[in-house]
Amino acid sequence: MTLSKPAPRRLMHVREIDCRGYARDDGLWDIEARLHDIKSYSFDNQDRNGIRAGEPIHLMRVRVTVDTNLYVRGIEAVTEAGPFDICPGITGDYRRLTGEQIGPGWIRRVRELMGGTAGCTHLTDILIGPIATTAFQAVIATGHRKEAPEDDQGLPRVVDTCHALAADGPIVERLWPHLVGPDLPRGKVYEEI
Numbered sequence: 001m002t003l004s005k006p007a008p009r010r011l012m013h014v015r016e017i018d019c020r021g022y023a024r025d026d027g028l029w030d031i032e033a034r035l036h037d038i039k040s041y042s043f044d045n046q047d048r049n050g051i052r053a054g055e056p057i058h059l060m061r062v063r064v065t066v067d068t069n070l071y072v073r074g075i076e077a078v079t080e081a082g083p084f085d086i087c088p089g090i091t092g093d094y095r096r097l098t099g100e101q102i103g104p105g106w107i108r109r110v111r112e113l114m115g116g117t118a119g120c121t122h123l124t125d126i127l128i129g130p131i132a133t134t135a136f137q138a139v140i141a142t143g144h145r146k147e148a149p150e151d152d153q154g155l156p157r158v159v160d161t162c163h164a165l166a167a168d169g170p171i172v173e174r175l176w177p178h179l180v181g182p183d184l185p186r187g188k189v190y191e192e193i
Contacts, residue, residue, distance in 0.1 A: 011040045019130045021138025028065050028073055031135045033126045035060045047085045056081040062094070062126050066135055070102040077123050090120050097127070102135050 015037050022030040037058040045051045059081035065074040075098055077091040096113050100106070107128045114124045156176060159167050166172065173180050 013040070014038050017126065017130050019134035021134050023138070024065075028067055029135070029139050031064045031066060031131050031138060033062045033131050033134070035122055035126055045083060047083065051083075057083055058122055060120070060122055060126070062123060062131060064097075064102075064127070064131055064135065066102060066139065068139055070135055070139060072097050072100050072102070074098060077120075079120065079123075082120075087120065090118075091123070093119065094123060094127075102132050106132055 015035070017033060017035050019031065019033045022032070024030055035058055036056055038054055038056055039051070040053055042050060042052045051057055058079075060077070060079050062078075063074075063076045064072055066072055075094050077094040079088040079091055082088065094114060097110065100109050100113075110124060110128050113119075114127070158165050159172055159176075159179070163169075164171050167179070
């Protein structure tokens with residue numbers, strides 16, 4: 001199935017976010033993201049003497065190195081293009097996330113350390129969304145961690161995170177038959193990463 005036919009329109013803005021997870025030879029994992037924004041029209045910009053149609057407004061890259069438990073062992077951020085000359089000046093501050101774990105509380109912690117004027121909106125958004133889910137898919141979902149992440153009640157953290165993984169649904173029953181039963185906790189929503 002695809003989207004319905006759209007009303008007549010014209011393209012104004014494109015944002016591309018590309019995330020990739022790499023297994024390193026040393027046992028660590030590199031999770032890389034690239035954010036690229038362009039407009040279909042040219043516009044004035046004082047710091048860059050204008051931005052032409054198709055020229056990147058934002059071109060940013062992030063590499064987060066994690067271990068199999070998703071602890072950040074290193075982080076590098078670069079801003080190759082931004083709307084203001086001072087945009088690249090904040091990228092080195094993202095190293096403050098070294099030692100944090102991508103898991104419960106990750107979004108809160110990234111916002112505490114890098115939110116508002118302490119960071120870049122776009123780099124922070126990449127870290128709390130695409131980087132986190134890509135790390136999970138690369139490391140956890142591919143079976144490179146010994147145990148599935150569980151909550152304090154022993155339930156896999158993915159239970160109740162979406163329609164397909166409803167605690168009382170057929171997928172959970174198939175994947176985790178030991179969780180089926182009237183005495184097991186239900187309706188717990190996975191806390192944000």
